[in-house]
Amino acid sequence: MFNWRKVTGWLLLVLSTAAIAEQYNLGKPASEKVIAGWDIDVRPDGLGLPKGSGSVEEGEALYDQKCANCHGSFGEGEGRWPKLAGGEDTLRDERPEKTVGSYWPYASTLWDYIHRAMPFNAPQSLATDEVYAITAYVLNLNELVDGEFVLTQDNLATIEMPNKNGFYVDNRPDVANPRCMKNCKDPESIKVIATIAGITPTDHFKHDGNDGVAYQESAVGVTATPEVVKTYQNACKMCHDTGLNDAPKTGDVAAWQKRLNQGKPAIYNNALKGINGMPAKGGRTDLSDEMVKSIVDYMLELSE
Amino acid sequence: MKIKIKAKEKDGIVKVKMLVKHPMENGRRKDAQGELIKVHHLTEVKAEHEGNVVFHGEFGMAVSKNPFMAFAFKGAKGDKLSVSSVDNQGLTGQADVIVK
Numbered sequence: 004m005f006n007w008r009k010v011t012g013w014l015l016l017v018l019s020t021a022a023i024a025e026q027y028n029l030g031k032p033a034s035e036k037v038i039a040g041w042d043i044d045v046r047p048d049g050l051g052l053p054k055g056s057g058s059v060e061e062g063e064a065l066y067d068q069k070c071a072n073c074h075g076s077f078g079e080g081e082g083r084w085p086k087l088a089g090g091e092d093t094l095r096d097e098r099p100e101k102t103v104g105s106y107w108p109y110a111s112t113l114w115d116y117i118h119r120a121m122p123f124n125a126p127q128s129l130a131t132d133e134v135y136a137i138t139a140y141v142l143n144l145n146e147l148v149d150g151e152f153v154l155t156q157d158n159l160a161t162i163e164m165p166n167k168n169g170f171y172v173d174n175r176p177d178v179a180n181p182r183c184m185k186n187c188k189d190p191e192s193i194k195v196i197a198t199i200a201g202i203t204p205t206d207h208f209k210h211d212g213n214d215g216v217a218y219q220e221s222a223v224g225v226t227a228t229p230e231v232v233k234t235y236q237n238a239c240k241m242c243h244d245t246g247l248n249d250a251p252k253t254g255d256v257a258a259w260q261k262r263l264n265q266g267k268p269a270i271y272n273n274a275l276k277g278i279n280g281m282p283a284k285g286g287r288t289d290l291s292d293e294m295v296k297s298i299v300d301y302m303l304e305l306s307e
Numbered sequence: 308m309k310i311k312i313k314a315k316e317k318d319g320i321v322k323v324k325m326l327v328k329h330p331m332e333n334g335r336r337k338d339a340q341g342e343l344i345k346v347h348h349l350t351e352v353k354a355e356h357e358g359n360v361v362f363h364g365e366f367g368m369a370v371s372k373n374p375f376m377a378f379a380f381k382g383a384k385g386d387k388l389s390v391s392s393v394d395n396q397g398l399t400g401q402a403d404v405i406v407k
Binding site for chain 2: 067075076077079089
């Protein structure tokens with residue numbers, strides 16, 4: 004893509020890094036390749052899109068595998084994960100449902116967002132054509148393109164999003180916000196009259212939070228302690244209950260039987276050190292080795 | 308009304324997920340003018356496979372908007388599954404899907 008402002012910006016950056024490198028022997032000039040890795044934004048007119056294509060049909064298979072666990076088979080959103088479809092004509096409601104279809108003004112944002120940030124647990128892992136295919140499918144879930152549609156770098160900018168004209172430039176002037184240096188208001192006298200506490204559940208941000216829902220996995224015949232069960236639910240369930248990224252599902256006897264052939268020590272080791280899509284300790288390096296092993300025992304017990 | 312369906316076979320079991328687009332108004336909500344919104348909900352959703360009913364649900368006003376349903380039955384790739392729905396205002400929906 005060619006954009007003078009950007010090019011000048013990069014030049015300045017490159018020049019200044021070069022100067023610093025000379026002076027302090029720090030860093031190294033960014034190569035063209037490195038810059039290309041950062042320069043991934045896509046604009047509504049299609050500027051910045053790499054060459055590629057993908058069909059709704061290919062997108063469906065990829066979506067089911069990589070996105071449906073969180074966003075729902077039809078974009079309806081599992082649990083509290085965001086909805087990607089629906090919500091038409093709700094923007095004026097008391098509780099508007101903002102989705103790709105009901106709210107987003109440009110399809111390019113969808114391509115860019117998926118390319119940049121999704122899947123949530125493995126961002127930037129998708130190939131260019133996969134991003135085209137999945138974007139096409141999310142548009143199809145929103146009934147914006149039909150089942151035969153093939154998305155390419157040339158037709159993406161021609162897609163009209165329903166809420167395209169729902170945005171306007173906010174031309175209100177900035178509010179003056181001068182620093183107070185003397186005779187200031189006593190902070191004690193300032194009263195906070197609204198907080199989000201109690202409205203937005205925040206419990207799930209805590210390691211041991213469970214979204215405020217008092218659920219208990221049925222523990223019939225399982226010897227694991229409640230702490231192990233709870234830690235499984237917080238640290239491993241998201242992939243192992245759903246089969247995300249082809250994680251072996253807890254309870255899938257055949258899948259685990261195959262893995263057991265390598266012996267338990269190897270399984271423990273893979274859970275601790277990580278293997279392919281399985282991050283070391285499921286990404287929770289704060290867990291003790293003992294805890295991870297106990298969770299593995301628990302998973303195996305549920306899968307025999 | 309629109310019905311979205313996915314049906315996938317694995318080891319002889321077809322797992323079906325479907326979503327019926329429906330407002331599912333329970334008749335007790337009020338609009339901006341304070342008028343009650345007329346009750347409008349599904350009454351029945353049915354899925355048939357080779358002449359057999361493999362799913363049958365009776366719906367009332369306690370079910371939320373755009374209901375999502377999932378069920379499984381014995382079948383094979385290439386089989387046809389037909390889903391139909393009716394609501395309390397007599398509107399109907401119909402969709403077929405080939406098992407993948």
